[in-house]
Amino acid sequence: MNPNQLNSSDEAEQYLLDQLVLGSHDAFEKLYRLHWVFVYNQAYKRLRDQDDAENITQDIFTTVWENRTKAPIQNFRAYLFVLTKNKTLNFIVKNKPTLITDYEESISNDSSPLKELLTKEAYHNLNEKILSLPPQQRTAFAMRYEENRSTDEIATIMGLSVKTVRNHLGKAISTIRSILKFLILLFF
CATH class of the missing domain: 1.10.1740.10 (RNA polymerase sigma factor, region 2, helix turn helix motif)
Incomplete structure (x- = not known):
C-alpha cells in the first residue's frame, strides 16, 4: 500500500x-x-x-x-x-x-491543548469502560469509588458476600486499569 x-x-x-x-x-x-x-x-x-x-x-x-x-x-x-x-x-x-x-x-x-484533549479522551474512554462493565461490577464500582462506601456496606446493600464484592471490584479495576494508568501518567 x-x-x-x-x-x-x-x-x-x-x-x-x-x-x-x-x-x-x-x-x-x-x-x-x-x-x-x-x-x-x-x-x-x-x-x-x-x-x-x-x-x-x-x-x-x-x-x-x-x-x-x-x-x-x-x-x-x-x-x-x-x-x-x-x-x-x-x-x-x-x-x-x-x-x-x-x-x-x-x-x-x-494546560496545553494536547493535554486537555488527552484528558478528555481518557475520561471519555474511562466512562465507556465503566459503562461496559457487567451490571454488578458497575454497581459495586460506583458505590465504592463514586459514593465512597466500604466493601461491607456494598455487600449489605447488594445482598452479596464481602468476598464477592471484592471480586467484582477487582475485575472492574482490571478491566479499566490501562486507562487508569494513562490518567495517572498524564497527571503525575
Whole structure:
C-alpha cells in the first residue's frame, strides 16, 4: 500500500507505524520528521536547555526504534507525550535535582491543548469502560469509588458476600486499569 493513497493523516500515520514494526527505516525517518519538533518542545519546556532537550529528543526516538516490535501504539502523539514526560523527569532527577521544583511548576501550569484533549479522551474512554462493565461490577464500582462506601456496606446493600464484592471490584479495576494508568501518567 502506498501512503499517498490513504484517506487521512491518521491512516497515513498508522501505515507508518505498521511499517516501523516491520523495521522500515524510511517509516521511522518520516515519523521522526513529523514529530521531532513536538518532542523537542515538550522537553525544552521542562528543561529550559537546548542541548539537554536535543539529547532527550534523540533518546526518545532511539527508544521508539528499539521498542518498535513491542505493544502496538494506538495514539503515537500521546505515546510520545508520555514518553517525553517520563524521560524528562528521569533526566531531571538524575542530573539536575535543583530543577525538580521548576519541572513540577511547568507540569502544574501545563494546560496545553494536547493535554486537555488527552484528558478528555481518557475520561471519555474511562466512562465507556465503566459503562461496559457487567451490571454488578458497575454497581459495586460506583458505590465504592463514586459514593465512597466500604466493601461491607456494598455487600449489605447488594445482598452479596464481602468476598464477592471484592471480586467484582477487582475485575472492574482490571478491566479499566490501562486507562487508569494513562490518567495517572498524564497527571503525575
